[in-house]
Amino acid sequence: MKFTINGKAYDQDVPEDMPLLWALRDTFGLVGTKFGCGIAQCGACTVHVDGTPVRACITPVGAVEGEAVTTIEGIGQTKEGKALQAAWLEVDVMQCGYCQAGQIMTAAALLKETPKPTDADIDVAMDGNLCRCATYTRIRAAIKKAAGVALADTREA
Amino acid sequence: MDDVKISRRLFVSAAVLAGGGFVMGFGASPSEAQSAAARLTDYVAVAPDGTVTIRAKNPEVGQGVKTMLPMIIAEEMDVDWAQVRVETAPVDEKTYGPQFAGGSLTTPMNYETMRRAGAAARAMFLQAGAEALKVPVAELSAVKGTVVHKASGKKLSYGTLATAAAKVPVPDLKTVALKDPKTFTLIGQFKGGVDSPKIVRGAPIFGIDTVVPGMKYAILAKPPVYGAKLKSANLDDIRKLPGVAQVFTLEGKGDFHGIQDCVAIVADQWWYAKSARDQLDIVWDEAIGVPHDTATYAAQAETLLTGSGEPIRDKGDVRTALAAAAKTVEAVYETPFIPHVPLEPQNCTARVTADGIEIWAPTQSPGGGRRLVAQTLGVPEEKVTVHMVRGGGGFGRRLENDYMVEAAAVAQKAGVPVKLLWTREDDIAYDYFRPGNYHRLRAGLDGAGGLSAYQAHGVTFARGGKTAQGAGITPDGFAQITVPNYRLEQSLIETLVPTGYLRAPSSNSLAYVHECFLDEVAHAAGKDPFDFRLHLIETAGKGPAAEGRGPDYDLKRLKVILDTLRTRSGWDRRKPAAGEGFGLATYFSHRGYFAEVAKVRVSPDGTWRVLKVWVVGDVGSQIINPAGAINQVEGSVIDGIGELRQAITFDKGRAVQGNFHEVPLMRMSEAPHIDTHFVLSDNPPTGLGEPALPPVIPAVCNAIFAATGVRVRKLPLTPEALAKKA
Numbered sequence: 001m002k003f004t005i006n007g008k009a010y011d012q013d014v015p016e017d018m019p020l021l022w023a024l025r026d027t028f029g030l031v032g033t034k035f036g037c038g039i040a041q042c043g044a045c046t047v048h049v050d051g052t053p054v055r056a057c058i059t060p061v062g063a064v065e066g067e068a069v070t071t072i073e074g075i076g077q078t079k080e081g082k083a084l085q086a087a088w089l090e091v092d093v094m095q096c097g098y099c100q101a102g103q104i105m106t107a108a109a110l111l112k113e114t115p116k117p118t119d120a121d122i123d124v125a126m127d128g129n130l131c132r133c134a135t136y137t138r139i140r141a142a143i144k145k146a147a148g149v150a151l152a153d154t155r156e157a
Numbered sequence: 158m159d160d161v162k163i164s165r166r167l168f169v170s171a172a173v174l175a176g177g178g179f180v181m182g183f184g185a186s187p188s189e190a191q192s193a194a195a196r197l198t199d200y201v202a203v204a205p206d207g208t209v210t211i212r213a214k215n216p217e218v219g220q221g222v223k224t225m226l227p228m229i230i231a232e233e234m235d236v237d238w239a240q241v242r243v244e245t246a247p248v249d250e251k252t253y254g255p256q257f258a259g260g261s262l263t264t265p266m267n268y269e270t271m272r273r274a275g276a277a278a279r280a281m282f283l284q285a286g287a288e289a290l291k292v293p294v295a296e297l298s299a300v301k302g303t304v305v306h307k308a309s310g311k312k313l314s315y316g317t318l319a320t321a322a323a324k325v326p327v328p329d330l331k332t333v334a335l336k337d338p339k340t341f342t343l344i345g346q347f348k349g350g351v352d353s354p355k356i357v358r359g360a361p362i363f364g365i366d367t368v369v370p371g372m373k374y375a376i377l378a379k380p381p382v383y384g385a386k387l388k389s390a391n392l393d394d395i396r397k398l399p400g401v402a403q404v405f406t407l408e409g410k411g412d413f414h415g416i417q418d419c420v421a422i423v424a425d426q427w428w429y430a431k432s433a434r435d436q437l438d439i440v441w442d443e444a445i446g447v448p449h450d451t452a453t454y455a456a457q458a459e460t461l462l463t464g465s466g467e468p469i470r471d472k473g474d475v476r477t478a479l480a481a482a483a484k485t486v487e488a489v490y491e492t493p494f495i496p497h498v499p500l501e502p503q504n505c506t507a508r509v510t511a512d513g514i515e516i517w518a519p520t521q522s523p524g525g526g527r528r529l530v531a532q533t534l535g536v537p538e539e540k541v542t543v544h545m546v547r548g549g550g551g552f553g554r555r556l557e558n559d560y561m562v563e564a565a566a567v568a569q570k571a572g573v574p575v576k577l578l579w580t581r582e583d584d585i586a587y588d589y590f591r592p593g594n595y596h597r598l599r600a601g602l603d604g605a606g607g608l609s610a611y612q613a614h615g616v617t618f619a620r621g622g623k624t625a626q627g628a629g630i631t632p633d634g635f636a637q638i639t640v641p642n643y644r645l646e647q648s649l650i651e652t653l654v655p656t657g658y659l660r661a662p663s664s665n666s667l668a669y670v671h672e673c674f675l676d677e678v679a680h681a682a683g684k685d686p687f688d689f690r691l692h693l694i695e696t697a698g699k700g701p702a703a704e705g706r707g708p709d710y711d712l713k714r715l716k717v718i719l720d721t722l723r724t725r726s727g728w729d730r731r732k733p734a735a736g737e738g739f740g741l742a743t744y745f746s747h748r749g750y751f752a753e754v755a756k757v758r759v760s761p762d763g764t765w766r767v768l769k770v771w772v773v774g775d776v777g778s779q780i781i782n783p784a785g786a787i788n789q790v791e792g793s794v795i796d797g798i799g800e801l802r803q804a805i806t807f808d809k810g811r812a813v814q815g816n817f818h819e820v821p822l823m824r825m826s827e828a829p830h831i832d833t834h835f836v837l838s839d840n841p842p843t844g845l846g847e848p849a850l851p852p853v854i855p856a857v858c859n860a861i862f863a864a865t866g867v868r869v870r871k872l873p874l875t876p877e878a879l880a881k882k883a
Contacts, residue, residue, distance in 0.1 A: 015399070022428035026374065031366040032359020034549070036500050037581045041817035044500060072359030085357040092349040092784040095792055096219025097356035098363060098500045098549025123826035130817065132500040132550045133219050134795030135788060136828035157756070157769045157830040 001065050005030065006074025016062030020054075021045045023061045024071060032072040032101050036130070043129030046102040047071045053109040072101035080111040080146070087146035095133035103129050107143050116147055119155050167254070167270045167330060169200075169277055171323045179203040179319035181278055181327075182252065189251050199252060201230060201278055207302055207316030209236045212246035214253040215263050216521050217352070218499070218551030220846045221785030222263045224351045226271055228782055232343040233275030233336060234282075235299035236315065243351040248523040248543040256545075258521040259556050259658065261747035261844030264781065268842050273330045278322075280333055285322035286313050338779060347784040352547060364519030364546040367506040369574040373402055374427035375567045376434050376578065378420040379587055382446030382810035383655050384409070387418040390439040395422060398436060400429025403571050407563075413620070413655065414557055415533055421567045427578055446810020449653045454807075455491070457650050458595035458616040462489065466614050466646030470632045473642030478610035482601030486681045488674055489597050491871040492666040493804035494590040496820055497659055501549020502584050505564035508574035513540035518561045519548030526558030530565045541565075552796075553627075553658035557589050582815045589657025590805055590812075592618045592628040594666055598674045601642075606682040608693060610642040613671070618656060619649035625656040631663050633671040634710040634745050639693040653810050660793075661847040664746035665800065668851030669858065669872070672742035676859040677868060686741045686859070687723050691716065710745050718752045718773045718836055719743065725834055726754040726771035733864065736760065737768075740859025742852040749848030750775040753794070755829075755856040759864045763880030767829040767857055770794050774849055777842040780835050789845040790833045797853035799823040804873045 003010045005028060014023050024030045024047070033056055036044030040055040047056045048070040075081030084104050094100055103126070110117055110125035117125070122140055131139065137153075144151050167183060170190035174180045182199040184190030202210040211230055217223035227243045250256055255266065279299050286304030287294035290311055298305050302315045315322070338344070355362050380387070387406060395404045402423045409417035420439060424430035479485060506517040514536060520526050523543045531538040548555055564577035579587070594617040601610035615630035630647040637643050659665060679689035694712045722741075723729065731739050736759050743752035751774045759765045772790055780786045802821050806813045814820050858869040867879055 018428050022426060026426040026428065029368070030359075031361045031368075034363075034500075035365065035502060035578075037817050039581075039816055039818070042500065072357075076358060088357045089349055089353055092347070092353065092788070094219075094350050094353045094356055095221070095788055096500070096548065096550040097350070097352065098219075100356055101359050104357060126825040128824075130500065130822050130824065132498060132552075132796075132822060133788075134792040134799070134823055134828065136795060136823070136825045137791050137831060138788065139825065140828075153830055155830070 001061065003065065004068045006070060007077070014061050016060060018061050019057050020047065020059045020061050020064055020069070021056035024056060030071050030073055034098055034101055036099065041130070042099070043106060044099050044102040046105040046129065048105060048109060051109070051112065053106050072105060075105060075108050078108060080108040083146040084108055084111070084142065087142040091138045091142040091145060093135050093138040093142050095135055099129060099131045103131065103139055107146070110143070111147055116149050117143065119153060167274065169274055169327050169330065171281065171327055173320050173323040174202055174204065177205045177320045179323040181274065183274060184252050185254060200246070201234070201274070203315050203319040205316050205319055207240055207314050209234070209241045209302065209315070211241055211243055213243050214246040214256055216256065216258040216523060216545050216548065217245070218258050218519070218521055218548035218555060220258060220263070220789065221350060221782060222258065224348060225782045225785055226263065226267055228343055228348060229268060229271035230275035232341055233272045234278045235301065237301040238343055238348065240302050245545050248527060248545060250524050256524055258551055259553065261749065261846040261848060264842050264844040265748060272335055273333055276333045276335050277328050277330055280328045281322045281325040282315050282318050284325045285318040289313055289318065289321060344779060344781050345783065348782050349784060362547050363501055363549050364517065365501055365504045365549070365578065367517040367546060367576060369506055369508055372506065372574040372576055373423045373425065373571065374430050374578065375421055375423045375564070375575045376427065376430040377563060378434055378437050378439055379583065380417055380419070380441050380443065381586060382441065382443040383653055384417065384445060385441040385443035387420070388440040388442050390420050390437060392420065395433050395437055398429070398433040400425045401433050405570055407566055407570070412533070414529060414559060415562050416566055421570070423567065423571045423575060427576070431580065443810065445653060449807050449810040451806040454650055461616045461648040461650070462595060462597045462614060466616070466648035469630060469645040469647050470637060471644045472637070475610050475612045475642045475644040478642035479599060479601045479612065482609055483604045484602040484681060486600045486602070486678050487598065488677055488868070488870055489595070490670045490674065491593070491595050492669060493593045493806070493872055494654065495659065495800055495803045496585050496588045496590055496805055497552045497554035498584060498820060498822070499548065499550030499552055499554055502581055503560040503579040504577060505561045506574065506576040507564040507568035509565065509569040513542065514565055516541065516543045516561060516565060517546050518543060518558070519546050519555060520558055520561060521548070521551045521553070521555040522558060526561040529558050529562050533562050534565055534569055552660045553662065554588065556658055559587070581817065585805070585814060585816065585820060586812050589626065589655045591659035591662070591665065592625055592652070592656040594628070594630065596670050598670070600674070600678045602678070602682050606684055607696060608640050608678060611636045611640040612644045614646040614648065616648045616650060618652040620652065620656070622651070624649060625652060627656050627658045627662045629663055631667065633667060635743070636671060636675070638710055638712065639697040654807060660796065661746055661850045664744060664851040665854070668742065668744040669854040672744060672852065672855035673858050673869065676740065676855070676862065687719060687728060690719060690743070714750045714775050714838055715743065715745065717838070718750050718775050721834065721836055722752045722754060722771060722773040725773060725832060728754060736864055738860045738863030738865070740856045740861070740863055742855035742859060744851040746851055747848045748776070748843035749845065751849050751852050753852040753856045755853065755860045757857055757860040757864055759861060759879055763876030763878065765861060765876070765879060766827060767798050769830040769832070770853060770856065771832045772849060773834045773836060775836045775838050776845055776848070777840040778837055779842045781842060786835070786845050787833050790849040791831050793847070793849035794831050794853045795823045795828050797850045798829070798857060801854060801857060801872060801874045
């Protein structure tokens with residue numbers, strides 16, 4: 001099976017029904033993409049397939065054959081990904097950090113689609129990504145910092 | 158985890174680093190410190206190029222200690238944070254002292270010792286500088302890793318002085334001069350996590366990312382009812398499945414913290430092991446689970462609450478005071494079992510060879526895991542090496558090391574290194590749950606609206622006749638100190654379900670019960686909840702300490718945070734719209750004082766959301782790293798609100814809920830605005846992993862009462878409970 005992952009070509013036999021998550025982690029050794037729930041409830045495994053965010057834990061690898069996959073290891077090569085990684089550090093988003101690869105991948109897709117997101121845009125885009133440590137306040141701020149919009153939380157208080 | 162005595166004798170020793178440089182070792186005795194330094198890798202090292210390496214000694218599970226503890230040493234050493242490289246220490250409690258993450262204890266147990274160790278190192282560099290420059294040491298100062306002689310303008314870097322400094326006698330830690338906190342340049346600054354640059358790039362730093370040469374992947378099929386026995390399984394069919402290398406059983410030995418009867422599947426990749434497990438046709442003898450239903454527990458509790466329990470505390474004469482009260486208030490409260498669900502599922506990598514056992518584990522208690530592995534596998538403890546690997550959340554779940562001993566046993570039997578990984582469903586099914594509890598509370602008001610009597614009977618869970626782990630009904634410190642007649646009773650229900658410590662154990666349910674009830678009592682007295690508490694503080698006699706909840710409960714500290722919160726939240730000017738309400742609660746736990754006001758909105762259909770939470774806390778004289786501190790508070794607040802919606806129920810001993818769709822965590826759009834403020838008091842700094850969590854739960858419930866008139870006396874809080882009257 002042929003894939004392009006983070007711009008690099010791979011040709012390897014993988015069972016078609018193996019979820020992309022496990023092919024990335026255990027076949028290709030790209031362990032930055034994380035396992036959290038296995039049923040697309042937490043978003044820790046978010047990657048991009050041809051630019052669209054997908055949950056790698058429920059995406060059979062056969063379904064992405066021949067497509068371009070981007071993971072957290074490669075997202076820094078994009079304008080949005082680079083800005084988000086810098087903002088994540090500046091705001092110091094992380095507690096345990098386990099969900100943050102998925103958060104950054106979802107946020108990168110948001111910024112590509114909506115370069116200047118509102119709080120409502122952020123809510124809609126990010127609601128599928130759980131953070132058990134609940135760093136949501138800082139994830140919101142870091143997305144805005146990366147987008148270059150005002151940091152204040154404009155939601156009703 | 159709350160009652161660990163905070164005192165630790167610490168010794169340091171120094172040695173010359175191979176190739177030149179300074180290394181300082183720590184130990185609980187002078188000889189241990191010497192041998193630590195002699196290894197030339199411990200605890201603080203300064204290389205000739207000026208790089209400072211500091212070992213972070215405690216497990217990092219997101220609470221920020223890997224950054225915070227080295228900051229303390231670097232501050233007193235007067236080195237530039239940019240010069241510092243932080244490495245995770247090996248697990249060696251003889252050298253490093255207690256190495257665990259729990260009880261919000263890392264700060265109180267280490268702040269003073271880390272400062273003194275850093276100050277000793279600084280004194281040695283200054284002395285080495287005095288000898289090199291041939292000037293009195295009193296004329297020197299240390300600035301960002303450089304010894305400076307102001308009069309002559311001469312400077313020598315720590316790197317240059319490192320080898321000489323290592324030969325200077327180590328000063329007495331008891332008398333070494335510490336910096337005046339007013340001169341701190343690093344402590345109190347916003348510093349990002351030391352691992353964060355790796356995290357944002359997806360670098361392999363978590364337990365689940367561990368790879369060992371020749372490693373296989375393992376999954377277990379464990380009993381759905383704790384302690385159930387394996388009757389039969391189609392192991393031969395499973396052995397034939399793709400990618401499966403080995404299939405075998407492990408026998409449970411009845412160790413509550415250890416291995417249960419299970420089937421282990423070892424495969425070339427984890428997906429093969431998981432897919433094979435889906436084909437497993439397994440039969441358990443789970444008859445022992447039959448009496449363990451949530452409904453049965455509730456019925457038992459109801460019966461028990463009609464009588465009296467075992468007295469835990471008895472002060473004054475509650476019976477007489479209640480009989481004489483002008484008004485009495487009574488209520489029954491209930492909390493459910495809830496899970497930990499750290500986002501990184503339980504995992505561990507183990508390699509067993511003739512030389513010993515090597516473990517890579519995201520654990521909060523590496524030393525405990527090491528002992529468990531040694532005992533279970535019958536090897537001497539010194540043959541077990543545990544590497545602390547960053548944990549994707551802990552919340553108390555990783556104080557248990559069941560996954561660690563399982564990985565070691567599977568690796569031993571398989572004869573190859575193994576990475577064991579649980580699914581999320583496994584994580585929930587095999588949790589050591591926060592136990593639920595049930596309470597009957599009675600309060601008596603005197604003629605002036607003051608609280609004259611407080612009686613609480615709590616029903617919680619037992620294992621083998623003794624209060625189960627994490628289940629204790631401890632006295633509510635505030636009521637115990639402020640109310641003249643106070644009685645607490647406890648009754649127990651035997652449970653099969655494993656229980657354990659969840660972030661702010663006991664407090665995470667007891668704060669809800671007592672602070673909601675206190676709000677009811679204030680309402681019955683016709684008083685504002687701030688005024689009611691302040692009146693109790695002012696009239697409190699000298700009561701006993703809040704035993705079992707750390708050191709003495711200092712009402713003066715509580716009063717300051719209440720006053721500050723009242724102002725910051727605009728409490729006296731609040732103007733809730735229709736369907737909105739404000740609620741107050743406060744709690745003292747893990748040596749931290751927190752008071753919180755929540756603003757909520759309840760819709761007619763009963764759905765509710767928290768719009769804003771104001772938090773005021775007192776954790777002593779110093780916020781060491783505001784970046785981590787504020788993050789912990791915000792996380793605790795949102796985590797606590799999430800707990801309002803969670804419950805694990807049991808059907809014949811099996812946990813009913815399976816994954817996040819049945820255990821709702823808070824999401825981005827649900828997280829409220831949070832205003833965090835720390836009051837600095839003249840007390841030693843204490844930890845922040847837990848104490849901000851307990852008060853938010855009752856603050857939200859009290860706000861819901863203000864919004865709707867409905868008292869939330871039973872969790873989880875469902876829209877149905879509020880829809881009728883909202």
